[in-house]
Amino acid sequence: MTHPTCAACAEPAVYLDRAAGEHLCADHLTARVEATFRATLRGPGGLSGGERVAVAFSGGKDSSVLLHLLASLAAPELGLALVAVTVDEGIAGYRDETIAWARTLADRLGVEHRVIGFEEACGSDLDVLVRGREGRACTICGVLRRRLLQQAAHELGADRLATGHCLDDEAESVVMNWLRGDLYRVAGARPTGGESMVPRTKPLARLPEKEVVSYALLHDLAPELPECPYAHHALRSGIRGMVHRAERQSPGTLARIVAGQSELEARLRGLLPPADFSTCPDCGEPVLGGPCRACTLLGGALEKH
Ligand SMILES: [Zn+2]
Numbered sequence: 624m625t626h627p628t629c630a631a632c633a634e635p636a637v638y639l640d641r642a643a644g645e646h647l648c649a650d651h652l653t654a655r656v657e658a659t660f661r662a663t664l665r666g667p668g669g670l671s672g673g674e675r676v677a678v679a680f681s682g683g684k685d686s687s688v689l690l691h692l693l694a695s696l697a698a699p700e701l702g703l704a705l706v707a708v709t710v711d712e713g714i715a716g717y718r719d720e721t722i723a724w725a726r727t728l729a730d731r732l733g734v735e736h737r738v739i740g741f742e743e744a745c746g747s748d749l750d751v752l753v754r755g756r757e758g759r760a761c762t763i764c765g766v767l768r769r770r771l772l773q774q775a776a777h778e779l780g781a782d783r784l785a786t787g788h789c790l791d792d793e794a795e796s797v798v799m800n801w802l803r804g805d806l807y808r809v810a811g812a813r814p815t816g817g818e819s820m821v822p823r824t825k826p827l828a829r830l831p832e833k834e835v836v837s838y839a840l841l842h843d844l845a846p847e848l849p850e851c852p853y854a855h856h857a858l859r860s861g862i863r864g865m866v867h868r869a870e871r872q873s874p875g876t877l878a879r880i881v882a883g884q885s886e887l888e889a890r891l892r893g894l895l896p897p898a899d900f901s902t903c904p905d906c907g908e909p910v911l912g913g914p915c916r917a918c919t920l921l922g923g924a925l926e927k928h
Pocket residue numbers: 629630631632633634647648649650651
């Protein structure tokens with residue numbers, strides 16, 4: 624069997640783009656990932672010159688690629704000031720190694736790095752918070768982690784919060800919103816948050832996870848790390864399997880789901896009656912009635928901002 628060669632230069636291929644039916648070598652895959660990243664950053668919801676950007680940096684492959692691209696390409700090109708923020712959920716046997724890696728990479732890239740613990744911010748580690756309700760661990764963790772990242776970004780004076788969501792995550796979210804019947808999210812009309820909300824940006828949102836992971840492997844951004852012990856419980860992991868099966872059967876499905884969603888949001892903009900949002904009595908975040916999910920989970924332990 625002959626080894627496949629790059630469609631652009633005939634070097635040995637390391638990657639197959641199934642949607643386009645073409646193989647790419649390490650250099651051409653790198654060039655493609657970096658070009659998509661730059662285009663996303665300069666597109667709607669991207670970054671402008673001189674901004675202070677908080678980077679949600681778990682230490683996983685996606686956020687390691689995000690931090691690497693922001694530090695090595697975007698920061699010098701756009702004059703950005705970066706601060707990486709890692710949330711330590713307190714998950715035994717999983718988090719210590721990823722946090723050690725996160726410190727190493729932030730250091731290697733010369734990026735200021737903060738670690739925030741669930742224990743100080745919420746009163747307990749995730750392992751304690753989810754005891755007896757392990758099946759909801761990812762939901763609970765996600766709600767609290769998003770809140771802590773927002774608070775940190777606000778307190779650090781960031782103009783933007785960059786997250787490592789890739790194309791697969793975006794497609795999964797679209798499908799998840801439909802499966803939950805979450806009309807306001809389907810229509811892209813959820814409240815954007817209170818006055819202290821730092822707007823998010825997702826510079827990897829147009830990159831398939833496969834490209835991100837391949838880039839991570841090629842650029843020494845993917846050490847062997849343990850997997851989160853709660854990951855298999857999530858509704859998302861079922862949806863992930865579903866959209867990946869669809870992508871395998873019909874390459875390009877992920878990109879079509881996300882493109883369809885953007886089109887839908889653009890067409891629906893302004894057509895949906897405004898939701899009756901109120902503010903959470905405990906923390907002041909905008910909600911659709913009652914205390915917010917973070918305060919409900921914690922019984923009001925979060926600080927008011
Ligand atoms: Zn090539």
